[in-house]
Amino acid sequence: MARRSTSRAGEVRARVAEEAARIMREQGVRDFLLAKRKAADRLGVVDRQALPANQEIADALAAQQRLFEGAGHEHNLRALRAEALRAMRLLERFSPRLVGPVLAGTATPHSDVSLHLFAEAPEQVAFLLLERGIRYQEGERRLRLGNGEHAFYPSFAFDLGGAAVEAVVFPERALRQPPVCPVSGGPMRRARRDEIERLLDE
Structure with missing residues (x-):
């Protein structure tokens, strides 16, 4: 049960990190905390302890830029x-x-x-x-x-x-x-x- 709970918390953190990165990439939000809160609200995450670290969001942002923007990002x-x-x-x-x-x-x-x-x-x-x-x-x-x-x-x-x-x-x-x-x-x-x-x- 504890392992499942830990896995669930990790999934929530990853989802919030992905959504926060998308908000920063598409909406131009620069503040990590603001992007994190917007993502949590959008996903219905109320446990603030489950929010990702800024580095997790930065990693997700870099991955999205490589995936969706490619040469445009490099330019x-x-x-x-x-x-x-x-x-x-x-x-x-x-x-x-x-x-x-x-x-x-x-x-x-x-x-x-x-x-x-x-x-x-x-x-x-x-x-x-x-x-x-x-x-x-x-x-x-x-x-x-x-x-x-x-x-x-x-x-x-x-x-x-x-x-x-x-x-x-x-x-x-x-x-x-x-x-x-x-x-x-x-x-x-x-x-x-x-x-x-x-x-x-x-």
Whole structure:
């Protein structure tokens, strides 16, 4: 009986993960928790303890993209990475690092290019964008740190070519202290410009 119950719980988790991934892929939902809750409501799952981890949803999303989108996904991903590279060249003085779905390979057509920048003061980023005639919106991003605490960091959202870019600004000392990845729960993967150039050359 216990084994059957465990198997049933696993099936429910897998179904919710598949539905959450579909919601993210088709509707452009970016927040894992929101996609998870929408999927649970749609499937009538009331036990929140049976919900999948973010990594399970990310794995399901990647599998769906390979199955349903194929070459279209690869084309979209390459275009987003090319725009990311363009943004990184523009913001080179702030040691830009690419993060998130565009780096991980799970980006959808709704995904932003997500960058981490490092500056003594966020105003330096604003000044550069103004100098280049780029309109932006200021905001902030709440991130979990390695010590378990949360912190807010300023961000700048702007359009560059065919992509929307969100650049989160960290103090320079945080270059080697990545926040926690919302998918894996480990340190967030950050990629330098030369790494993106290699990805595009492959």
